Structures are given as C-alpha cells and as structure tokens.
Amino acid sequence: MTTQTISGPHAVLQAQARWRTAEIAFWLATLLPFVLAPDYLVLASQVAIAALFVLSLDLILGFSGIISLGHAAYFGVGAYTAGLISVHGWGEPLSGLVIAGTASGILGYVTSFIIARFRHLALIMITLGLGLLLQEAANAASWLTGGFDGLQGIHTWPLFGRIDFDLYGYTAYSYALAVLFVVFVAARRIIHSPFGLALRGIRENGARMPAIGAPTHSHIRTIYTIAAVIAGLAGALLSQTTATVSLEALGFQRSADVLVMLILGGAGRLYGGLIGAVVYMVARDQFSGLNPQFWYFWIGLLLIGVVMFLPNGILGGLAFAAERLKSAARKRPPVSAP
Amino acid sequence: MLPVLGMLFDGVAYGMLLFLMSVGLSVTLGMMNFVNLAHCSFAMLGGYVTVTLMNDAGWPFFATLPIAFVAVAAASVVLERVFFRRFYHAGELPQCLLTIGIVFVSIAAAAYIYGTDQQPVQLPDYLQGSLHLMGLDFAVYRLVLIAIALAITVLLVVTVEATRFGAKVRAAVNNQRMARGLGIDVDTLFAVTFALGSGLAGLGGALAIAMLGLDPSFALTYLIYVLIVVAVGGLGSIAGSFAAAMLLGVVDMAGKYYIPAFGSILIYVVMLAMIMARPAGLFGRR
Amino acid sequence: MSATAARMTALSTRGVNKRFGSLVVAADVEIDLPAGVRYALIGPNGAGKTTLINLMTGMLRPDAGHILLGDDDITALPPQARVRRGLVRTYQINSLFPYLSALESVTLAVCERRGVARTWWRPLTAYRDEVDEAYGILGTLNLAAVCHRPTRELAYGQQRLLEIALALAARPKVLLLDEPAAGVPRDESNDLFAAIAGLSRDITVLFIEHDMELVFRFASRVIVMVGGGVLTEGTPAEIAADERVRAVYLGERQRVGAR
Numbered sequence: 011m012t013t014q015t016i017s018g019p020h021a022v023l024q025a026q027a028r029w030r031t032a033e034i035a036f037w038l039a040t041l042l043p044f045v046l047a048p049d050y051l052v053l054a055s056q057v058a059i060a061a062l063f064v065l066s067l068d069l070i071l072g073f074s075g076i077i078s079l080g081h082a083a084y085f086g087v088g089a090y091t092a093g094l095i096s097v098h099g100w101g102e103p104l105s106g107l108v109i110a111g112t113a114s115g116i117l118g119y120v121t122s123f124i125i126a127r128f129r130h131l132a133l134i135m136i137t138l139g140l141g142l143l144l145q146e147a148a149n150a151a152s153w154l155t156g157g158f159d160g161l162q163g164i165h166t167w168p169l170f171g172r173i174d175f176d177l178y179g180y181t182a183y184s185y186a187l188a189v190l191f192v193v194f195v196a197a198r199r200i201i202h203s204p205f206g207l208a209l210r211g212i213r214e215n216g217a218r219m220p221a222i223g224a225p226t227h228s229h230i231r232t233i234y235t236i237a238a239v240i241a242g243l244a245g246a247l248l249s250q251t252t253a254t255v256s257l258e259a260l261g262f263q264r265s266a267d268v269l270v271m272l273i274l275g276g277a278g279r280l281y282g283g284l285i286g287a288v289v290y291m292v293a294r295d296q297f298s299g300l301n302p303q304f305w306y307f308w309i310g311l312l313l314i315g316v317v318m319f320l321p322n323g324i325l326g327g328l329a330f331a332a333e334r335l336k337s338a339a340r341k342r343p344p345v346s347a348p
Numbered sequence: 349m350l351p352v353l354g355m356l357f358d359g360v361a362y363g364m365l366l367f368l369m370s371v372g373l374s375v376t377l378g379m380m381n382f383v384n385l386a387h388c389s390f391a392m393l394g395g396y397v398t399v400t401l402m403n404d405a406g407w408p409f410f411a412t413l414p415i416a417f418v419a420v421a422a423a424s425v426v427l428e429r430v431f432f433r434r435f436y437h438a439g440e441l442p443q444c445l446l447t448i449g450i451v452f453v454s455i456a457a458a459a460y461i462y463g464t465d466q467q468p469v470q471l472p473d474y475l476q477g478s479l480h481l482m483g484l485d486f487a488v489y490r491l492v493l494i495a496i497a498l499a500i501t502v503l504l505v506v507t508v509e510a511t512r513f514g515a516k517v518r519a520a521v522n523n524q525r526m527a528r529g530l531g532i533d534v535d536t537l538f539a540v541t542f543a544l545g546s547g548l549a550g551l552g553g554a555l556a557i558a559m560l561g562l563d564p565s566f567a568l569t570y571l572i573y574v575l576i577v578v579a580v581g582g583l584g585s586i587a588g589s590f591a592a593a594m595l596l597g598v599v600d601m602a603g604k605y606y607i608p609a610f611g612s613i614l615i616y617v618v619m620l621a622m623i624m625a626r627p628a629g630l631f632g633r634r
Numbered sequence: 635m636s637a638t639a640a641r642m643t644a645l646s647t648r649g650v651n652k653r654f655g656s657l658v659v660a661a662d663v664e665i666d667l668p669a670g671v672r673y674a675l676i677g678p679n680g681a682g683k684t685t686l687i688n689l690m691t692g693m694l695r696p697d698a699g700h701i702l703l704g705d706d707d708i709t710a711l712p713p714q715a716r717v718r719r720g721l722v723r724t725y726q727i728n729s730l731f732p733y734l735s736a737l738e739s740v741t742l743a744v745c746e747r748r749g750v751a752r753t754w755w756r757p758l759t760a761y762r763d764e765v766d767e768a769y770g771i772l773g774t775l776n777l778a779a780v781c782h783r784p785t786r787e788l789a790y791g792q793q794r795l796l797e798i799a800l801a802l803a804a805r806p807k808v809l810l811l812d813e814p815a816a817g818v819p820r821d822e823s824n825d826l827f828a829a830i831a832g833l834s835r836d837i838t839v840l841f842i843e844h845d846m847e848l849v850f851r852f853a854s855r856v857i858v859m860v861g862g863g864v865l866t867e868g869t870p871a872e873i874a875a876d877e878r879v880r881a882v883y884l885g886e887r888q889r890v891g892a893r
Contacts, residue, residue, distance in 0.1 A: 019737055019769035022782045024759045077441055124624065130440055131383060132623055135579045139623070142572060143616035150609050204745040204761060205754035207734075211742050214731035221691070221729075222743040223717035223804050224751065232752070262568070266448060273445055303459040303564070310452030314431070317442045317449070 027202040036281065040187055044180075052179035057291040058186035059247045064271045064283030065190075065197055066240035071269075072278035073201060074233050075213030076125065077133055079265055080141025081241060083121075086260030088114040088242025090148065093161045093255040101167040103185070103250050110246030111239045118238020122231040129216070138262070145260040160256030164249060175251065182251040189247060193240055198280060200236070209233055213278070270309055273316055276323025285324055353484060355605045356598060361490035363597025364497030365559065368552030369570065370577040371504065371589045372545020378521040378584020380538055382432060383440045385447040387549055388571040389454035394420045394550025395562040396458060399467045409472055413554055420550025421543040428542050433535075451567050458564040467562040475558075489558055496555065500548070504586055517541055521584035573600075576619045642704065644669040644838035645721065645808045650689055650699035652862075659685040660696065661863040667808065672831070673840040674853035674870075678882060682862040683842045684726060687810045691723045692716050703808065718747070720807030724797040726816050726842070732786035736777055736796050739785060740768035743803035771799050775829055791822045798829065809833070811841035815848065827852045850874065858882075 043054040063085055070076040091110040100106065121140060128136055148155045156162055168174045175181045200206050208229050211219055219226045249255040258264065267290070275286025297305055320327045373387040394416040401407040401415060427450070435443050471489060478485045508514035519527040520534050528534050556562070560570070573596060581592035599618055603611030645667045652660035659682045667673055675683050688694040690701055692713040700709045703721050711719075731739050744764045745751040758765075772781045775795045780788060785796060794814060801809055814830065815823035823845070830839065831852050840857075843849050849856060850870040858865040858873060860882050866873070873879055 019765050019781065020759065020762065023737070023765065027757055027759055071441075077444070079444070124620075127624075131377070131381075131583075132579070134383065134440060134444060135575055135623055136620060138572070138575065139616050139620050143613060143620065146612045146616065150613060199757065200754045202757050202759075203754045204742075204751045204756075204758050204764070207738060207742045207745065207758055208751040210734060211731055211739075214733055215729060218725075218729045218731070220713035221693075221717060221723060221725075222800055223714050223722075223746045224742075225714055229752070232754070236754075266452075269445070269448075301459075303456050303464065306452040307456030307460070310449040310454075310456065313445050313449030313452065317445045318431070318434070321442065 033281070036284075037191065040191075043183065048178065048180075051183040053291065053295050055179050055182035055186045055251055056248075057288055058183065058190045059244050059251070060268070060271060060291050061284045061287040062186070062190045062193060062247065063241055063244035063268050064275070064287045065194060065280070066237045066244065067268050067272050068277060068280065068283040069197060069200070069209075069233055069240070070237045072272065072283070073206065073213060074209040074230065075216065076230060076234065078125075078137040079134055079262070079269070080137040080139070080144075081237075081268055082260050082262070082264035083141045083144045084114040084118055084238040084241035085245040085248075085264060085268075086144065086148065086255075087117050088245030089249040089255045089259040090155060090161065090245075091242070092246035093164045093249040094154070096164045096166060096250070097161060101165045102171075103166050103169055106166075106250060107189070107243060107246050111242045114242025114245065115235055115239035118241075119231070119235040122234035122238075125234050126227040126230040141260070141262060141265055145257060145262075148257055148260055155255075155257070158257060160254055161249075164253040164255065166250045166253060179251075186247050186251060189243060193243065194280070194284075197240070200233075201280065205229070205232070267309075270313060272323075274312065274323055276325035276327075279323075279325050282323050282325040289324070351605070355601050357486060357490065359598030359601035360594060361487075361493050361559065361597070362601055363594040364494050365552055365556045366570075366573055366577050366597055367590050367593035368497055368500065368555065369549050370574040370581075370593060371586060372542075372548045373574060374578045374581055374589045375517065375521065375584055375586070376538070376542050376545050377578060379517070379524065379534075379541060380436055381440075382436055383443040383447065384432070385444060385571060385575075386427075386450040386454065386567075387546070388553075388569075388574055389451050389567040390420050390424055390546040391549040391553030391556070391570065391574075392454065392458060392562070392564075392566040393423060394553035395467070395557050395566065396462060397550070398554035398557060399462075399469055399562060402469060403467075409469075409475070413551060416554035417547040417551045420553075421547030424546030425539060425543045428539055432542075451571070455564045455567050458567075462564070464564055467557065469557045469562075471558050493555055493559070500551075501586075501590060508586060513540075573615075576615070580619065580622045642669045643667065643702075644671075644704065645690065645840075646702045647686075647690065648700040648702065650686075650696045650701065652685065652689060652694060652696050658862045660689060661861070663689075663699070663862075663864055665857060665864060665867075667838050667840060669807075669838050670835045671838055672852060672854045673838075674849040674856045675840055675842045675859065676844070676846075676849060676856060676873075677859035677865070681859040683859055684812055685862075686859070687723055687812055687840075687842070690810060691721060717804050720805065721810070722801045722804045722806035722808070723810040724801050724812055724814060726812040728790075728793045728797060730785045730793060730796060730800070733784050735782050735784055736772055736788065736792075736799070737765070737768055737781040739796065740771055740799050740803045741765050743800050744768045744771075747804050768803060771802050774832075775799050775802075791818050791826070794818055794826060795829070798826075802833075806837055808838045808840070811839065813842050813844070815843065815845070823848065 043051055047054070066084070067078065067081050070078060088110040091113040092106045095106055095109060124136060125133065149157055152158070166175055169181060169185060173181050208224060211224065212226055212229060216226060245259060248259065271286035271290045272283045273286070274289060275284065276282030294305065316323065322330070369388065369391045373384060376382060376384065397416040397419045398409070398412040401412040402409060431446060435446055475489045475492060478487045479491060508517060516527070516532050516537055519530065519532060520537055524534055553566070576596055577589055577592045580596070581588035581590070596615070600611065600615050603614040607614065643666050647663050647665045650660050650663040663686060675686070677683055685694065689696050692711060696709065700707050702708065703716070703719055706719070708716055708719065708721070734742070741758070741764055742751065744767050745761065748764060750761060750764065769778060769781065772778050775798060777792060777795055777799060780792060785793065788796065798811070798814060811830065815826050818826060827848055830841070833839065853870060855867065856870055856873040857867045858879050865878060865882065866876055868876070
C-alpha cells in the first residue's frame with residue numbers, strides 16, 4: 011500500500027468484500043460472555059437483540075440514507091406477533107420467529123410504497139407518524155394486545171423441542187446470538203452485492219440515480235422490506251426470551267434508542283451499530299439504578315456530543331484516528347492532484 | 349350548550365395554542381430548513397417560567413407572560429449561537445439528532461427540578477368560570493386565550509406583510525440565496541426570527557398550562573402536534589400554520605368528544621393523509 | 635448500417651411547451667436529431683437549454699407536446715425508463731457519488747443497465763463482466779489509473795470525465811451533454827471534447843456549450859435557442875453567418891469569452 015499502483019479492477023473489490031481478521035476476532039469475542047461473564051448472559055442476550063435491531067436500521071439509514079424516526083413500529087409488530095401466537099397456543103420459537111418476521115415484512119412492504127416517495131422533512135414526519143399511529147392502534151386494540159398492561163401469558167417452548175430457556179440466559183443468548191450472526195452474514199452479503207452498491211448510490215446521490223437508469227423507488231422498497239423483516243425478528247426474539255411485550259416495544263423512545271445506538275457506533279459500517287448497541291446496553295445496565303428520566307439526560311448529552319464531535323460515531327472516529335496515524339507514520343508528501 | 353358548539357369552541361381555543369407553539373418553527377424551518385425538534389422544549393420552558401413566577405414569587409398570571417416570552421427567546425438565542433448554527437448545512441439527520449438530544453436533556457432537567465407531576469397553577473378569579481352568551485356558556489379563560497392568540501396573529505401578519513423586517517423574512521423564506529444576493533444579512537435575520545418564534549412558543553406554553561397541563565413529557569407530547577401543524581400548514585406559511593392549527597385543534601377535540609378510544613389514531617391518520625396528498629402543505633408552493 | 639442509421643431520427647420533440655408560473659421556458663420546441671449527428675445547442679443564459687434537456691430526459695414534464703425516441707413516444711415515461719431505452723444525459727454541475735470510487739460508480743451504472751442491480755444474494759465480485767466493462771469505459775476516458783479513488787478525491791476535470799463515463803455505461807443511443815466542459819481549463823476542455831468526438835458514431839450527441847470555438851470545431855450542426863424557443867438551426871457556417879444569431883448572441887459571446 012505504499013504507492014497508488016495501477017492494478018486490475020478486481021483485486022481491490024475482492025479485498026473490500028473479504029472477511030478481515032478483525033471481523034473474525036469480533037465474532038469470536040461474542041462467545042466470551044459464556045466463559046468470562048456467565049452471570050451476564052441475560053444482558054448479553056438483550057445486547058444481541060438490540061444489535062439485530064440496529065443492524066436493521068443501519069441497512070436503511072446507514073447504507074441507503076433513508077431516515078426513520080419510527081423504526082420501532084416493525085420491531086413492535088414482530089414482538090407482538092411472536093407474543094400473540096405464543097399466547098394463543100403456539101410457542102415454538104423458530105417458527106414463531108419466521109411468522110413474526112413475515113408479519114413485520116408485510117407491514118414493511120406495504121409502508122415502503124409510502125416511504126419510497128418521500129425524502130427530508132416529509133419522511134421524518136411520516137416515519138414518526140406511522141410509528142405513533144401504530145402505538146396508538148395497539149393501545150386502542152387492548153382486547154388483542156393487552157393495551158397498557160402488555161401481553162400476558164407468553165410461553166416459549168424449548169428450542170428444537172429439547173433446549174429449555176433457562177433463567178441464566180444461556181439458551182437466550184445462544185439463540186439471539188445465532189440469529190444475529192445469521193442475519194449479519196446475510197446483511198453483509200447484501201452490502202457487497204450489486205444491490206448494496208445501488209443502495210450506496212441512493213445514499214450518496216439519490217437524485218442522480220434515475221439518470222443512470224436506476225429504479226430508485228423499487229430499490230428503496232426492497233431494502234425497506236428487508237429491514238422491516240430484520241426489525242421484526244429482533245422484536246420476536248425479545249418477546250420470546252423475556253416472555254413479555256408491552257406498548258413500549260412500539261414507542262418513540264425505542265425508535266430513538268436504536269437511532270442513538272447506530273449514531274454512537276457509526277452508521278453505514280455494519281459493525282458500528284453492533285458496537286453502539288454493546289456500549290449503550292452495557293452502560294444502561296450499569297446505570298440501571300438511575301431513574302429512567304435521568305438516564306435520558308445523559309443520552310441527550312451523548313447525542314449532542316456525538317453529533318458535535320464524533321459525527322461518524324465511534325468506528326468513524328477510530329478509522330479517522332487510524333488514518334491519521336498511518337499517514338503520520340508514512341510521512342510521505344501529499345499527492346498533489348493534477 | 350349545544351355539544352357541537354362546545355366542541356368547536358374548545359377546538360378553536362386548543363388550535364390557538366397549537367398555532368402559537370408552532371408558528372415559530374414553521375417560519376424558521378421555511379427560512380433555514382433547520383429541523384428543530386426541540387421547539388416544544390421552548391414551549392415547555394415558557395410554561396415552567398410562568399409556574400415558577402406565579403407559585404414561588406407570587407406574580408400575577410398576566411405579568412408572567414411577557415417574562416415567559418423574553419426568557420425563552422433569550423434561551424433560544426443562546427442555543428442557536430452555541431449549537432444550531434453549526435448544523436444549518438449538515439443535513440436533517442444531524443439536526444434531528446442534536447435537537448432530540450436537547451429534548452431529552454430538557455425533559456430530564458424539568459423532571460429533576462420540578463418532578464414528574466402536573467404543575468398546579470391557580471388562575472386569578474376573573475379568569476375562572478364562564479360567560480353566558482346567547483344561551484351558551486363560554487369558559488372565560490378560553491375566551492381570553494382566543495383573544496390573545498388572535499391579537500398576536502394579527503400582529504404577526506401585519507409585521508410580516510407590512511414592515512421592512514417582514515419583507516426581509518419573506519424574501520429569506522422564499523429564496524435564501526437570492527435574499528443574500530440582495531444584501532440581506534440572513535444569519536442575523538434568522539437569529540432574530542428564531543428568537544421571536546421561540547418566544548412565541550414560550551408564550552404558548554405559558555398559556556397552555558391551564559388548558560393542557562404541564563409536566564416534563566410536554567416537550568415530546570406536543571412536539572408531534574406542532575410538527576403536524578408545520579407539515580400540514582406548509583413551511584414558512586403563517587396563514588397555513590393558522591389554518592392547520594385550527595383544523596388540528598378541532599379534529600383532535602372532535603375525536604376526543606365523539607370517539608375517545610380512537611381519537612389519537614384519527615389525528616395521525618389525518619396527518620399522514622394530508623402529507624401524502626399535499627407534501628408541501630395546505631397552502632404550499634414547493 | 636450507419637447509412638440507414640443516418641437517415642433515421644434519433645430524438646425529436648413535437649410542440650413541447652413548458653412554463654414556470656408566467657415564465658415561458660419552452661415555447662413550441664420542435665427539434666429533430668438525426669441519428670449519429672453531433673449537435674450543439676447554444677443560446678444566451680436563460681434561453682431554456684438545460685430546461686430542454688430536463689424535458690427530454692423526463693426530469694421535467696412538459697405542459698404540452700411530445701418527445702419521441704426513434705419512433706416511440708416517451709413523453710409519459712419516467713427518467714430511469716428513458717435511460718434504459720438509451721436516452722442519457724450528463725449534468726452541468728458535477729452530480730456524482732462522492733464516496734463511491736470511480737470504478738464503483740460506473741460499475742453501478744453498468745449493473746443497472748444490465749438489470750443485475752436488483753440481485754442482493756450474489757456478491758459484486760461475481761459480476762466480472764460488469765466490472766470489466768466499467769473498467770474499460772474508464773480506460774477510454776483515461777480514468778483507469780484513478781479508478782479506485784473515491785470520487786470526491788478526483789480532480790475536477792476527472793470528475794467531468796466521470797460524468798461522461800457514467801453516461802456511457804448506460805450504452806446511450808442519444809447522449810445529452812449539459813456543458814460537459816463547464817469549469818474546465820481550456821487545454822483540458824479540448825481533451826474532453828476530443829473524447830466526445832471519439833465516441834462511436836452510433837451515438838447521437840447533443841451538447842450545450844458556450845465556447846463558440848469548441849462548438850464550431852466539434853458540432854456538425856447547431857441549434858440556437860432564445861427565450862425558450864428555437865431561433866434557428868443549421869451548419870456551423872450557416873449559424874456563424876446568421877445575422878439574427880449575431881444580434882441575440884454577440885453580447886453574450888463576448889461575456890463568455892472573458893471566462
């Protein structure tokens with residue numbers, strides 16, 4: 011990497027898509043809680059679920075530039091679907107997961123026709139409005155959802171018919187982590203596909219896309235539906251592993267939380283959201299004695315600080331620092347543009 | 349009193365409050381395209397200023413209103429100088445995140461200082477009770493509220509339509525670049541407009557306590573309504589904001605009167621339908 | 635093949651009208667571009683040249699009139715559908731993908747043309763043909779050496795070339811270039827136009843350009859627009875001799891010459 015060599019077109023693209031050592035190390039590290047912190051496996055499962063939800067938002071916001079202030083809608087629909095089928099007598103987790111993902115995917119597909127048409131302020135309003143609408147609807151339909159008290163009587167059957175969900179979160183974390191990993195691999199594949207390139211094109215310059223013949227709306231509908239499915243899976247995992255669903259699963263607070271995690275870690279980098287989820291969830295656990303009101307004081311300050319001083323999140327900041335170090339080490343004269 | 353008229357009366361009074369709380373955001377959004385989700389935190393601040401002055405310092409209600417206006421305007425200028433102006437060209441996502449951060453901080457600060465309970469406010473005797481007119485009862489406070497809001501609306505319209513300052517504001521909303529080209533100092537103009545708009549929100553918040561109550565969640569609860577007014581009314585349009593606020597006030601009130609279980613759903617459905625049908629608002633040009 | 639192509643009309647407008655409020659930006663525009671021809675579109679600022687490109691490519695909808703690509707009426711088609719039929723444009727102000735590399739940008743355009751940009755289960759690296767084609771296009775425009783750099787790091791002139799590369803990736807039949815050399819120094823703009831002149835004769839080219847020297851050197855025919863309407867059209871020699879063109883254009887030309 012010393013000079014800008016004129017190489018063939020393929021090598022660089024292949025290098026970009028290759029699994030890096032740091033990535034493999036990251037995923038190996040996700041197994042550490044089993045060994046190092048067996049008392050915190052319940053928390054770890056919550057982190058994995060949050061990470062899955064952030065991954066979903068990253069696909070639309072980080073990679074495609076579609077702002078959403080109401081992403082909890084799809085999380086909530088997944089959570090309620092999984093909860094409801096369990097309450098009504100079918101507690102098998104894997105099929106529940108599939109059904110919940112399908113339900114949120116259908117909602118995502120239907121709403122994507124609206125989402126694809128708008129940008130900027132109108133999009134912010136619409137996503138916010140859709141989220142609130144769904145929460146109000148769930149509240150009003152208390153005969154179905156249990157309303158303010160939440161859904162009672164969720165019982166998740168053993169995984170594969172034999173592995174029980176234990177109190178220590180051993181099964182919960184294994185289950186959530188496995189789902190997270192599978193979805194992550196899929197998301198990574200999407201990002202490195204031609205479609206992923208098209209998404210980045212939409213993020214970089216959506217107005218230009220039609221001029222290269224791109225069906226922008228159709229692309230947005232596709233990724234929005236995929237993201238809705240993933241959000242639904244995360245919601246389903248939450249209700250299956252905690253055996254509770256409440257209106258909070260659909261609320262603005264949850265939409266804001268996931269946004270904070272993504273921005274904190276760094277949007278558009280796949281791992282940024284995961285790291286953001288870890289930091290956020292662990293911090294919240296550490297300050298769990300704190301009144302939630304005051305927790306949001308610190309979250310507010312954090313948001314302000316991140317957008318002011320770390321606009322690309324933790325990962326973006328690290329990448330920037332690494333770049334600075336490298337160029338300082340190389341001490342090469344700056345390449346002057348012709 | 350006929351229920352329909354009572355509902356309309358309450359809806360109009362409510363709409364007036366929404367108008368005061370949202371017109372500033374509409375104009376500043378129209379001018380700078382700055383998405384300020386903390387606008388309702390300003391309204392909340394105005395409410396707490398009035399509560400504090402009345403309950404702790406024993407001020408009369410009306411005397412607190414100008415202070416609420418000025419205090420909020422001053423606070424908004426500080427925020428604008430320190431935070432907002434760095435984000436005018438940053439795109440809507442950083443703007444959203446920054447101002448959501450401010451909302452969270454403001455809610456937590458209010459909860460820390462005042463607790464999470466509704467703030468009690470004792471209106472003077474002459475504002476309580478109701479007036480009997482043409483066989484109908486009108487709550488005095490709501491009549492006063494409507495009168496104040498109407499007076500401010502007239503003042504606003506006259507300012508924007510008939511003064512030099514107003515002409516500059518209109519030019520800047522219409523086409524910021526051209527306004528700059530004409531030698532208008534858009535940044536200063538914006539700071540002044542921003543302060544005035546925030547001050548109006550503070551005044552709206554102060555007037556709202558007796559009708560809507562005041563607790564720390566105010567900043568988030570009514571933000572939605574304010575955003576609906578702005579979105580439906582169209583950016584930078586005073587007339588649009590007024591019409592949208594009245595519409596929202598009446599529709600929301602009608603929902604609460606007639607279909608209490610689905611009242612809030614109705615609002616969101618109306619809002620989504622409006623935005624989709626006319627993304628530029630009721631009187632929008634863009 | 636080229637003999638038959640030359641007789642066909644590649645793109646035409648029929649009675650196209652457009653107004654913004656009271657401002658008429660297109661007044662009964664009737665243009666026929668024969669296949670394979672290099673057309674220049676000139677006219678003073680505000681004559682409606684860019685608007686006409688926007689109308690042709692579907693970025694704007696005409697109030698009245700029709701746009702024909704070959705024999706097909708494309709007036710109702712959205713921009714991306716016109717691109718897929720071979721009507722492609724570039725922008726006067728660079729409109730690129732700042733954080734994509736030049737190769738990624740052009741590969742994206744190739745993938746969109748070939749209809750593979752919807753596939754999300756196969757990696758991009760599996761599409762070697764698409765990448766090779768993109769690399770080839772960049773090579774013809776002397777961009778191969780910088781193809782892995784993010785677009786925003788490219789020199790301005792290279793970004794102008796990338797605009798053209800993006801357009802070529804769509805395999806245009808008709809290419810509309812909106813001031814391809816805008817902001818480029820004179821010596822580089824010669825290279826740029828040489829690249830345009832070297833394009834396949836199967837591509838019909840219409841370009842907007844203010845520099846008369848470039849117009850007369852690279853255009854086989856010239857259309858003059860004034861006030862949203864077509865004033866006249868002819869060979870460069872005819873246009874140069876036209877008194878009316880001089881009358882509307884002379885002042886403007888001096889102003890442009892000072893650039």
